[in-house]
Amino acid sequence: MFPTLQSALDDWAHAEPILRGVADSLAHDAVPHARFHERDAAAPLPRAYQWADGSAYVNHVELVRKARGAELPASFWTDPLMYQGGSDSFLPPRDPIPFHDAGWGLDLEAEIVVVTGDVPQGATREQAIAAIRLIGLVNDVSLRGLIPDELAKGFGFVQSKPASALSPVLVTPDSLGAAWSDGKLSGVLCVDLNGQPFGRADAGDDMTFDFGTLIAHLAKTRSLGAGSIIGSGTVSNRGPDGGPGKSVAAGGRGYSCIAEIRMIETIEAGAPTSPFLQPGDTVRIEMLDARNHSIFGAIEQTVTG
Amino acid sequence: MFPTLQSALDDWAHAEPILRGVADSLAHDAVPHARFHERDAAAPLPRAYQWADGSAYVNHVELVRKARGAELPASFWTDPLMYQGGSDSFLPPRDPIPFHDAGWGLDLEAEIVVVTGDVPQGATREQAIAAIRLIGLVNDVSLRGLIPDELAKGFGFVQSKPASALSPVLVTPDSLGAAWSDGKLSGVLCVDLNGQPFGRADAGDDMTFDFGTLIAHLAKTRSLGAGSIIGSGTVSNRGPDGGPGKSVAAGGRGYSCIAEIRMIETIEAGAPTSPFLQPGDTVRIEMLDARNHSIFGAIEQTVTG
Numbered sequence: 001m002f003p004t005l006q007s008a009l010d011d012w013a014h015a016e017p018i019l020r021g022v023a024d025s026l027a028h029d030a031v032p033h034a035r036f037h038e039r040d041a042a043a044p045l046p047r048a049y050q051w052a053d054g055s056a057y058v059n060h061v062e063l064v065r066k067a068r069g070a071e072l073p074a075s076f077w078t079d080p081l082m083y084q085g086g087s088d089s090f091l092p093p094r095d096p097i098p099f100h101d102a103g104w105g106l107d108l109e110a111e112i113v114v115v116t117g118d119v120p121q122g123a124t125r126e127q128a129i130a131a132i133r134l135i136g137l138v139n140d141v142s143l144r145g146l147i148p149d150e151l152a153k154g155f156g157f158v159q160s161k162p163a164s165a166l167s168p169v170l171v172t173p174d175s176l177g178a179a180w181s182d183g184k185l186s187g188v189l190c191v192d193l194n195g196q197p198f199g200r201a202d203a204g205d206d207m208t209f210d211f212g213t214l215i216a217h218l219a220k221t222r223s224l225g226a227g228s229i230i231g232s233g234t235v236s237n238r239g240p241d242g243g244p245g246k247s248v249a250a251g252g253r254g255y256s257c258i259a260e261i262r263m264i265e266t267i268e269a270g271a272p273t274s275p276f277l278q279p280g281d282t283v284r285i286e287m288l289d290a291r292n293h294s295i296f297g298a299i300e301q302t303v304t305g
Numbered sequence: 306m307f308p309t310l311q312s313a314l315d316d317w318a319h320a321e322p323i324l325r326g327v328a329d330s331l332a333h334d335a336v337p338h339a340r341f342h343e344r345d346a347a348a349p350l351p352r353a354y355q356w357a358d359g360s361a362y363v364n365h366v367e368l369v370r371k372a373r374g375a376e377l378p379a380s381f382w383t384d385p386l387m388y389q390g391g392s393d394s395f396l397p398p399r400d401p402i403p404f405h406d407a408g409w410g411l412d413l414e415a416e417i418v419v420v421t422g423d424v425p426q427g428a429t430r431e432q433a434i435a436a437i438r439l440i441g442l443v444n445d446v447s448l449r450g451l452i453p454d455e456l457a458k459g460f461g462f463v464q465s466k467p468a469s470a471l472s473p474v475l476v477t478p479d480s481l482g483a484a485w486s487d488g489k490l491s492g493v494l495c496v497d498l499n500g501q502p503f504g505r506a507d508a509g510d511d512m513t514f515d516f517g518t519l520i521a522h523l524a525k526t527r528s529l530g531a532g533s534i535i536g537s538g539t540v541s542n543r544g545p546d547g548g549p550g551k552s553v554a555a556g557g558r559g560y561s562c563i564a565e566i567r568m569i570e571t572i573e574a575g576a577p578t579s580p581f582l583q584p585g586d587t588v589r590i591e592m593l594d595a596r597n598h599s600i601f602g603a604i605e606q607t608v609t610g
Contacts, residue, residue, distance in 0.1 A: 047354045047530055049352045049354060049392060050391055050392065050393040052463065081460050082460060083389070083460040083463070084389040084390060084391055084461055084462070084463060085389060086355060086357075086389055087355065088354035088355040088532075089528065098426070100426075100526065121403070121405075121467075143526060146526070151459040151460075152459070153386060154457070154459050154461070155386050155388040155456075155462075156388050156389055156461020156462070157389070157460075157461070158357065158387045158388070159523075159525045160526070162526045163528075217463070217464070218463055220464045221409065221448060221465070222391065222394070223394065223468075225393035227393075228393055
């Protein structure tokens, strides 16, 4: 009936009650079913009609600037940064991250994403929140070595953002209970690098722009089609003193991308010491609920050269 | 068998001979058919998985800079400018252009587009040219008043590029004969504004980067999915003296966007006099073949407030 998630999103008013019925039947073992293996899952939207990624955790943006010795424009606290990304391919959650060139500076970015229904041009923040159909995670793969030149051109990211990986599962807002509120998802985003805790930031903290604000920003001049994927940007928490956070090993919440620890190393010691991703490195991104169950399944990728 | 153009592009090796057979049958009146009315046509890809727009006519970019008193970086002649656009909605060729706010500076941009098959990461220019399946026209609607702030942010165009309109018909490269050569389309791109000739630039002239080069640029770090739409940027010709071209009324080839005539007015007289698009204005974009037949049908839009 709905051969793809996109087809359900295209006809959500009709699809939602049917799919909820299927979910209930599955939950009650009322229908025959096979076990769902995350490792076999494609991206829930293996290709999408839109992928627009914000920078909602302005703390992260401020650190990037600080490491470059540049001031953060005051408008960055009120006017969201957002780029239009390539949406023609999202990697499955267990697919390798291709490594091509050490100079490209391969990095992960652990983020929250939402998938919208149709959003009319000029939608308010509240209308935008009401249009959020599904929530999940993304590893927004980035090529740090290529970003400065593309930023200087002003036209956004074309070469510095290869395909991202989506979490194996997207969930409805209501299924998240109190963790989803006012267009923000609360909960610890667990990022492991080579099996070690690397990031434990709470996605609900320090999010300057909620998803309603991000979507309304994108929809200011045009409508958005059902199935648009909107990203939060790299999740990032400040330290308790308001400054840059500490690593998990040092008792802090760590980082959701390598660039951030490199910026902190640069601010503190003048130069970065943590390398970007190399062939053989593994990245795992996951969020657990209050009962320690994985909400979206895990993105788990190995870098392969 | 192929309910959408995307489904044919997804399976082109299989689809192409079948669709050529259908086209032959239609051309020979061998099958019953209804007349094709451009006015009833949706965009050939009403939504696409990718829309990436280059600035292949560097003359246009140089004029923009000159009007701002800025130098063109030398790298702009060798490294293509390109932005990732919103691909979730392409307007039908006869749909109105929505007018929302006079301060947004509504403009047209008449361009050539190509639609690709799958393109592997790292494709050469030659491989990229071989992956071009279809060619057409686009009116890349732009909001000039919003561009400077978005350019300054460096993240590309999010609010300043609302939905574009595609030509009613896309054609295969071979059907263009000698007009399609080495990844470039030659021919006069006719742009009329309110029924008057506004642009008569030749798309084959002054195109610094051919489509193979543009596609290879985009595919440097990632593969491209079938159905990716790649734009040339605003078609723009130099004058015979190498300087900015003259208006059609003054015997020149005119312009493919209003911004360009405003830049020339600014360079010549210190300030622009031509207004951006207003409600009631009409835009027509078309290319004729050697026998004066319309190749792609016409994009014909009225601005409605």
